[in-house]
Amino acid sequence: MRQRLSSEPDRYRGRRRVPTPPRSRYAAVVTSAFVGAGVVALGAASQLPDAKAVSPTVLQNLEEASVAQDALADRSADDDRASRSEDRGVSTKVSEEEAAEQAWLLPLGDYEFTSAYGVRFGKLHAGIDLAAPEGTPYKAVHAGTVTSAGYAGGYGYAVTVKHDDGTEMIYAHSRRLFVKAGDKVKAGQVLGQVGNTGYSYGTHLHLEVHVNGAPTDPIVFLRNHGVDIKLKIESVLGTLAAS
Ligand SMILES: [Zn+2]
Structure with a gap:
């Protein structure tokens, strides 16, 4: 679009x-x-x-x-x-x-915004869901350092990138990962492929932002950085x- x-x-x-x-x-x-x-x-x-x-x-x-x-x-x-x-x-x-x-940058060239941040089924959905076909490469939204990359329970195969300002971005439910902990990444660099691993129903990228260690609404956070997910x-x- x-x-x-x-x-x-x-x-x-x-x-x-x-x-x-x-x-x-x-x-x-x-x-x-x-x-x-x-x-x-x-x-x-x-x-x-x-x-x-x-x-x-x-x-x-x-x-x-x-x-x-x-x-x-x-x-x-x-x-x-x-x-x-x-x-x-x-x-x-x-x-x-x-x-x-x-x-x-946007993490995906095209996607369907399928789920917002907030309480869902009585539990906090701590990020946003962007549906895209299985295997679609997703990219780092902003430059930073990979602090974890691997299988992480409900997140499935997930990557966490810490930005210079201390905020962290988590990319979850991947099919494959292309980075490892300690890697420096640039905005737009491919981190992995969209998948359906972990606690996930349907192939999508779950994007989560932590500010001072606590999840915050990625829609609002990214809008403040010039990126409009919707x-x-x-x-x-x-x-x-x-x-
Ligand atoms: Zn999600």
Whole structure:
């Protein structure tokens, strides 16, 4: 599903002269990630005589956070992240590694939101459920360190990633895991495959967030970081959505 937040026209299209892009870290990070999202308009940048002619337009568009988020919501071209560096047509000063440190992303390209956080059958359902076909790769929502990866009772095969701010994200009911405890992971890195292991009825990813060791509603937590699970919108930077 693709969400369009704004019908804002591209008011900069056709302008012959555009301002020089600010050389700020913010702009560079966003530009890099924007390219990575496989945006069609930017895909042509490498074929232009002067790639700089494209960059300012993109940067202007990024002032409309909704435009950027709309593009990022389109995950169709995002799965092949490995080709990102070859596709980059705009030079940046910030590395992909740095950009990846700050990104908050959806864990799955597509899914059905099937169960909310809250009391269910008289018991706290401490996370959210996202249904997807068996074997679908799921990705780290945010960069961090894997603190556990393996079979964990009702969670089945599960991965816990601790972020730099101390919050923890648990990805449960996996069919397979691709990381181990101690691994450093980036946002968007594949952690495992969606499955139906542990206390699970139906193939899905159970996503749980712990703040100060206690579960909290992932919908609210992620929204505060620019990711909307229900609308399937993600943010390059948490600050983008907060502005
Ligand atoms: Zn669940």
